[in-house]
Amino acid sequence: MTDWDARIADLGITITEPLPQGGLYSSVVIDGTVAYTAGVVAVDGPPWKLAYAGSVGDELDIDAARASAALAMRCSLANLRGALGGSLNRVERVLRLTGYVRCLPSFLQPPAVMDGASQVLADIFGAELLPVRTAIGVSALPGGASVELDTIVKLRS
Numbered sequence: 001m002t003d004w005d006a007r008i009a010d011l012g013i014t015i016t017e018p019l020p021q022g023g024l025y026s027s028v029v030i031d032g033t034v035a036y037t038a039g040v041v042a043v044d045g046p047p048w049k050l051a052y053a054g055s056v057g058d059e060l061d062i063d064a065a066r067a068s069a070a071l072a073m074r075c076s077l078a079n080l081r082g083a084l085g086g087s088l089n090r091v092e093r094v095l096r097l098t099g100y101v102r103c104l105p106s107f108l109q110p111p112a113v114m115d116g117a118s119q120v121l122a123d124i125f126g127a128e129l130l131p132v133r134t135a136i137g138v139s140a141l142p143g144g145a146s147v148e149l150d151t152i153v154k155l156r157s
Contacts, residue, residue, distance in 0.1 A: 018082030
């Protein structure tokens with residue numbers, strides 16, 4: 001079994017404490033050996049504040065949008081780690097990543113934005129364990145966020 005927590009520390013990746021919930025939902029639901037994470041946007045903190053707000057291709061360039069996706073992934077992993085008792089070592093692999101990119105209709109690169117989130121996963125779990133992925137351009141996200149993502153994760157028993 002790979003020690004993901006040690007790998008994260010060795011890589012110098014910062015994963016915060018779980019984020020406070022922003023509504024009436026569960027941040028993570030675990031059903032047997034599958035975990036489902038709720039949609040998460042990029043936030044810095046504590047104190048928690050939205051990071052990288054804006055529309056990609058208008059207020060944000062693609063590099064800032066990739067950074068937003070990477071931070072949103074680290075926030076999602078923070079929530080998952082909290083639900084797993086403070087460790088990601090039960091993670092076998094991330095099965096699915098769905099990303100929503102707030103952008104202009106003329107912006108045709110949501111997949112390139114979501115590469116920021118995928119890179120975090122590749123760094124931690126390895127490129128051979130990258131999930132399937134969907135990247136969707138949308139006109140609005142909570143609080144004016146540039147990226148929101150959710151995941152489905154396979155856990156070890």
